[in-house]
Amino acid sequence: MANDLRSDALAELAANVAEPFERAHAMPPSVYTSQAFMEQEIDGIFAKDWYCVGRADALADPGDYVTATLAGQPVVVLRDRDGGLRGLSNVCLHRMSTMLEGRGHARTLTCPYHGWTYNLDGSLRGAPAMNLNEGFCKESYRLPAVRCEEWLGWVMITLNPDAPPVAEQLHDVEALVAGYDMTNYSESFYEEHLWDTNWKVLAENFMESYHLPVCHAGTIGGLSKLEEMVCPPGLPAFNYHTILKDDTLRIAMAHPGNDRLEGEMRRTTFLLAIYPSLLITLTPGYFWYLSLHPVEPGKVHIRFGGGMSDDYKGDADAQQNFIDLKTLLDKVNVEDRGCTEKVYAGLRSGLARSGHLSHLERPNYDFAQYLYAKLKQ
Template sequence: MKDAALELQENVSHAFERARAMPPSVYTCEAFLKKELSSIFAKDWFCVGRADALSQPGDYTTLELAGQPVIVLRDHEGALKAMSNVCRHRMSTLLEGSGNTRAIVCPYHAWTYNLDGSLRGAPAMTQNAGFCKSDYHLPKVRCQEWLGWVFVTLNREAPDVAAQLASVEDLIGDYNMTGYTQTFAETHRWNTNWKVLAENFMESYHLPVCHAGTIGGLSKLDEMICPPGEDTFNYHTILKDDSLRIAMAHPSNTRMTGDRRRTTFLLAIYPSLLITLTPGYFWYLSLHPDGVDHVHISFGGGMSDDYADDPDAQENFEALKTLLDAVNQEDKGCTEKVYKGLSSQGAAPGHLSHLERPNYEFAQYINRRIQAAAN
């Protein structure tokens, strides 16, 4: 069997004008996935979701990041914090899913932790002379907020999110991404590799065909702009018309002029935060591998606060959510077909279109991370 890392290194050595899609092995090889988990997901910042979904003290969500169970919560002082989701006693996981809690209680022996991770109480431990409550604290995980997004990392040396994504902020500062409110959040699991879904988001070349039943007819390939990416992200843009009013800048929005008022940014923040940002609404996917053949998806979205007081705002967003659900189903079908195809013996990568520049940039990023870990 060919070494997937070597195949990828050869694949990305060509200039974009001669580039091909990534080789099948990088999607199907278990050993390559282990390298991704250790050199990408255990090292880079991972997006948990929107900060306004954790707005109240005790609001929490849980995740597994590169095999490590993590809690992210809002503490009693209003600060966002992340910590290990593993009890310091007999090592059970603690919280599940998302919700609100006054304390973190172990479901195995009821050891109870405060929202800062300190141990509050431990039943029936008075006869162990070596036990001291103050010795126990859930290990901290780095957590930062950026433009309304919550990120965590297992890497103590990773540069701050704001420093890494300063160029993104320069690109879309007039959208005021902090001023969007999430109105829905869901989780899904699809039968495809995480990179297949990430790449599907990164190019709009597929829109007229894969989304023929929904948005395909509104997608004009000649208006898509796909510039070179940067080390931590790539993007492309699409112009939209007023057939979907909440995709446009609100009349009260004086920050934007001209075509900017109808420009949609499709941002791919590495490794796996994918944001569709319009002047009126946003939606996003945050992806984590679940084996080579499945991906865990956090899917959410909402509206710019500019639209919050409009009498038809909720009606418009409900219509948009219905559309997004239909688009998601189309994407599910397309990406699962891609994974089935690239897993076959006859699979071989073809040349990329000029509209797939972000995919080329993504392959370069994956290769950089894998090679850096090997050296």
Template sequence: MKDFVDPVEALRQNTAVPFERAKAMPPEVYTTDAFMQEELRHIFAQDWYCVGRASALAKPGDYTTAKLAGQPILVIRAEDGLRAMSNVCLHRMSTLLHGRGNTKTIVCPYHAWTYATDGRLRGAPAMGLNEDFDRGDYCLPAVRCEEWLGWVFVTLNPEARPVAEELSGVAKLVSGYDMTNYTETFYEEHVWDTNWKVLAENFMESYHLPVCHAATVGGLSRLEDMICPPGLPAFNYHTILKDDTLRIALAHPSNDRLQGEERRTTFLLAIYPSLLITLTPGYFWYLSLHPVAPGQVHIRYGGGMSDDYAQDPDAQQNFVDLKDLLDRVNIEDRGCTEKVYAGLCSDAATPGHLSHLERPNYDFAQYLMRRIEAGCA
């Protein structure tokens, strides 16, 4: 049995080393409830969290729900635009909506208290005999919600910088992709038995592709083509060049925004804390992660195509075929990341040195340390 190690102090020592001598994060950062509570308090309760694409919330009444740092929230398309609010009834405190869907009103499943899509209470059965009850006193508490390049973000922090300011560097980096005009065509939710950071780091590096994905995309992934520049405060990224074996991974002929090798460049964007986007000139897919327990992660998984391809008769079938490939890749990633978490729980777990292809993982560790230190200051 290992002696107790303070996970925050272990991470502090780990991140004090320059990248040229860096090691993977210590096991306690992944396996202890104490560190997860620090993350929930100082990261997920403070930073922006992505609930998906605006294209999936396009019609009045479209909604999605989430649990953010322990707080049930809902995001709904009201008459005046997207709104986020508490997903807890103001009567006996049942949660209200669940999953995704469309509704004209928000009806509590316990006593049928009914709220408008702007959060105001519209109806409350059998309340006429309570002399103090006034329907006008009730409105679901608002939660900050912003759209950015077609993504929908929420935060519990009233002082968080606007998303557009926080992610201005991302917008400049991928401006030629016109990310607003990518339409989500599939969405799923999963829970895997691994730590959320293990899955995030797995996305951030393509070093594992030739091995973990040998049966799918590994043969198309050349380590020498992977570029992993230093990250920025709010995100990191790396790029891969795609060949013409998958046409919808390349810029559409009508796209005059991308030039030269840009037309076949895939960006793998890790937007802190937990939005992971594979962005090609023709299609995208994403994961949005939230910890459930040290050894469990909730995953919002979606994707779709650039609207540049909307009128191409074969593009939709190409994307159906691609989705089948992505699902097989996900199965491989699940196996790899759950094995990593099992290893992290071993008394023999000892972090090794990072490859130059794992630069994003180093930057991610630096981000985690900055946020936790700022929260504790």
């Protein structure tokens, strides 16, 4: 039965993406609501592509760590004693309990079940009361490694040993926003949330600014000019669109000391959707991001963080400007949660039908093409 449901949803997606953009519809409800289709996404996308766990500057000191569950695999990413970033299985090799939780600092990885302890390189440091087992050899135990790479300050992991390096896949992104110097943005906040919607609904919500005047009428909607939004065709590993900001928020503009950006680029915001689920709002002065992972068809785990360009780190009022911005972002998130949870409620209706896409939803069309290309394999 599960395979039939998966095939039905994939067949509906195939018909959907076969339409040219000029005649395109939103994706069919089944690709959001089917449990079997979500399991195919886990196996065909999240177990194979790169997933973002946050920013490297948040893991500055040896022992700083962040945990994740990627396609069912508990993972810890940490700064090791040599100053490098390291991905490890977060499962004890004794009776297989998970160990660290959330984000924090630890001198060792200690299992909360029987107290087996691992060094930051994954080697076993100690195991109580194992001296009577003749087959036990401490040196033979080492936590399995998980591929981990840093790219422009982002910490990326994958379970796929054959995935191309992040920098190779995303070289077009790097060229597109080179003047922003994304490596030198420092994270000021980080949170994790669980919303009652499908991960793709939230991803698509980020990918288009068509909804801003209505969904965000109470916050940023009045500042959003549909005629200034530019939505070019996407590329295989990402899509993007741009909007122009005015100087009502100073840290959205390029800093006077920034000589890398010229003309309208000094007030251009890029909304980057890096497949499958890293969503970055990048302005010349600040950034915020979402990194998504499905939990159930109607539940998504969200990593939400942001901060400022180091161009502003010497400005006395910049931090207060960002605090004010974070207050606004929290209000925007409340609006987005309401809208995206309503979309998922509608998708579950037996009368739900997908409508035609606006020209401002070009990124959504490209996202659907990416999903089908991955899942048809």
